Amino acid sequence: MEKSIKRIMTIHLQAGKTNGAKVEKDLAPMGINILSFCNQYNEMTKNQQGVVIPANVTIYDDRSFSVELKTPPTAFLLKQYAGVEKGAANPGKEVVGSITPDQLRAIAKIKLPDLNTTKIDSAMKIIAGTAKNMGIEIGNQHRQE
Secondary structure, three states: OOOOEEEEEEEEEEOOOOOHHHHHHHHHHHOOOHHHHHHHHHHHOHHHOOOEEEEEEEEEOOOOEEEEEOOOOHHHHHHHHHOOOOOOOOEOOEOOEEEOHHHHHHHHHHHHHHOOOOOHHHHHHHHHHHHHHHOEEEOOOOOOO
């Protein structure tokens, strides 16, 4: 007999560094063991420390749970590759950083499993749109040094 699902939720956490205080407000009302969740998540993400890794948590009626990891958020990857702290306050008028087309392709490859496309070129367009909305330019070959 299949378990009955109580709730499915997505939470964004630092890989390998999750503790009860960070997830308690989200997971405690569901009745699952917070320490068990933290240990499982940290074990699954121990090789990616410093990266934000979203997790889909399926909580069952018997208070058990399963965790499915997703890819890091696009904005997180763009900021990491561009070397910036945050996006532009006025995107379109302000540029906070830039990435190369090769970096764009690398981000698209990382995000491909979570996007609604299977084509790398389409994924690159999706990522480029997010970059534009953050004030991050793609390619710097048009600039003069």
